[in-house]
Amino acid sequence: MKLTELKQAVWEANLRLVREGLVIETWGNASAVDRQQGWVVIKPSGVPYDQMKPEHMVVVRLDTGEPLQSRLRPSSDTPTHLVLYRSFPEIGGVVHTHSLYATAWAQACRPIPCYGTTQADYWFGEVPCTRAMKPSEIQQDYEANTGHVIVETFQGVNPMEHPAVLVAGHGPFTWGRDVHEAVHNAVVLEFVARLASETERLAPRARPIARPLLEKHFLRKHGPNAYYGQKEGHGPARSGSPRS
């Protein structure tokens, strides 16, 4: 993909976050990686959405974070995105928001239990939550350390089977094979976060769904024998959603 196309995709993703109601003010950012070139394209910091254009997207090096050819500062969360791209080789896009319900779970410092098939269609179980960060991790290299505490949370967990995390006391990050899928997962995360909250209100001792139901739903969309959606090359063109 050309750089101008990647900038266009990242710009569209950032605007879609606003349209979907996941971002108020300038509190959110989306990025994409080009692993062949070693580039990450990300939203500039603190620029109002109504004036943001594709050419304002900032390009930094994946390995060092150094800016390439840009007068604008990248999002202050850029170091977090870079750690995620370096640690999770299958992801192509990352999104960060302060969307209401996902952030409430993050502030409650709780993973989101998988209470139903809606979540099981996207997460192979719960949405993980990080531990609280230590003072030393906050005072020095805070944004990079945010990435490291996410990676620590995914030891033994496949990020493609759990495409989001809640950073304790902060908010959610989501990802996907490209930046559009990362946005899609941010939309779904906000819905399942709200749904789980409403579920607990009705049944304070609600239990996660049983393993066979979890496997059935996750694997019928994501497993090797997935049978959800149309076969490749059939049906009208599709957008955004994973293998649907």
Next chain:
Amino acid sequence: MKLTELKQAVWEANLRLVREGLVIETWGNASAVDRQQGWVVIKPSGVPYDQMKPEHMVVVRLDTGEPLQSRLRPSSDTPTHLVLYRSFPEIGGVVHTHSLYATAWAQACRPIPCYGTTQADYWFGEVPCTRAMKPSEIQQDYEANTGHVIVETFQGVNPMEHPAVLVAGHGPFTWGRDVHEAVHNAVVLEFVARLASETERLAPRARPIARPLLEKHFLRKHGPNAYYGQKEGHGPARSGSPRS
């Protein structure tokens, strides 16, 4: 009704689910049956709504589920719809959504108690909830078994007096004499699900309304002496709502 008209009606019903806010992404489906021809018309699987046209609606046989003249796969929930049509002879349309509040009740594995006249205008008591499905029911013929567990829940219950069900850990199905009434009932279900949740928050020990009030409201709209709405042939044309 001609097949093209039925496809048009099913297409409209699917789009109305989105407009009413009951469906996000592609998580929902509506179908209709032509019992004379032995056909069921249903949404294709995983096709984005903005590209879906009436001719994309898939036709399958009511008795075997075999597709008729279509290149597109039907919704993966088709076997559930078929079981409902075969078991409930009065219904003409079926809708499945993951709408927020109805799904929260389904995830809480709780029927919705009838706390007021709003629900009593449509349900002759509670909205039933299925038992959890067994591993063997999930691993083989999951979608058909979802239909069977619904039918089991309605032993001794008239589906025309309780035009919806919550599938435990999953979400709601609704039905009606035609697909538009099924959509209408899905809209009303989401409202009464939210209303019952807000009621419990204000009165954790709330009690269902007394039998005389339940009978008054259900029967003034649905009984043989219904007096709600205009007499047949009087007043401007009406749409959608049952006998209103």
Next chain:
Amino acid sequence: MKLTELKQAVWEANLRLVREGLVIETWGNASAVDRQQGWVVIKPSGVPYDQMKPEHMVVVRLDTGEPLQSRLRPSSDTPTHLVLYRSFPEIGGVVHTHSLYATAWAQACRPIPCYGTTQADYWFGEVPCTRAMKPSEIQQDYEANTGHVIVETFQGVNPMEHPAVLVAGHGPFTWGRDVHEAVHNAVVLEFVARLASETERLAPRARPIARPLLEKHFLRKHGPNAYYGQKEGHGPARSGSPRS
């Protein structure tokens, strides 16, 4: 006011209920009285809003409820409206809705405590709730008896100082000096109902505001020395809100 103007006002009031999100489907009605002529103008029963025109509004006699010059049936709640007009001589308009939060309080069978100045600007204390109706009151003349149980609730209470009631297990009725004020009060009621619910969630033992604050707010808008809003004849034309 001419009858055509009254029909126009009632038609507008009914449509505004929909625009304000207080009515879904056909669940609501607004009416106005002309006490000189002895007429009440009210919405027809079960007619969809998008086809309703001012000339569809139904005229009935205030004393007997008999229809005047109309082919359409009046709202099935008409007998309730008539009892209110006969019992509360200062009111000129009545509104009934199933709006979400007000109906949740009605289903919880609880009056809304006055937790703050927002409510005190409109209600001189709580929003009353009726007792449950007896089986005999439900089985015979249900709609008129709904009015009688409201009137019973207002023994010793000034309906102009508490311009709404919750009918237990059913929903709210509001009123005002004219139908527009009745609609305005329905909008405000829904807001204060939600506000009181959110307040209890944050402080389960919340207490109503103290008497001096209640008096200050209610009387600065409604008392003989009201000083809220512009003096008569000054400022741009005003609409809707009581003496504001």
Next chain:
Amino acid sequence: MKLTELKQAVWEANLRLVREGLVIETWGNASAVDRQQGWVVIKPSGVPYDQMKPEHMVVVRLDTGEPLQSRLRPSSDTPTHLVLYRSFPEIGGVVHTHSLYATAWAQACRPIPCYGTTQADYWFGEVPCTRAMKPSEIQQDYEANTGHVIVETFQGVNPMEHPAVLVAGHGPFTWGRDVHEAVHNAVVLEFVARLASETERLAPRARPIARPLLEKHFLRKHGPNAYYGQKEGHGPARSGSPRS
């Protein structure tokens, strides 16, 4: 700034409160001060928004509250605004609303704990709540005394580090360096009020974030070494948000 520009800014701020959903009916007001001239410009009392024009904004003297050249009454909350301008020399704009979630906290008589970084980006800790006002404070000079009880709450607290207050049993006031920043803070306050409420629902014993995280977030936007947003003179023009 010329008076006509200040009137225009105050008019725009009042309309933005409505657009943002913070004000229903006429329950809210925004003002700005010109400290050189000794003028405060504020919304007129009880004028409907759809008829309000910049020239309707009322000018009063900062020192005495006397009106200058206006036929319209200023907002009945004007004395509160004047006390705030006189006591907090750094503020240039003040906003009062009855927005839903902030008002619920005010009715619960609780400060909003700082449960996450979203709040820490704007408040250097909690959002304070006043004590209840005494009967004598309510009966005489109520609106000015509302200002005095706010000022009392900020003894030892920097109003620029806590740009909002909840008046117990009433609702929120916010401020900023100009009226647009005051509106911006009212929008953010409503979001963090809702977010904190949802957090407590998920974790009834939630704890505020640790001091290092609070300092990191507040100071990276507001401290002398702030690094959020673009450097002065770089990037496209920015609006509204503090130093972002």
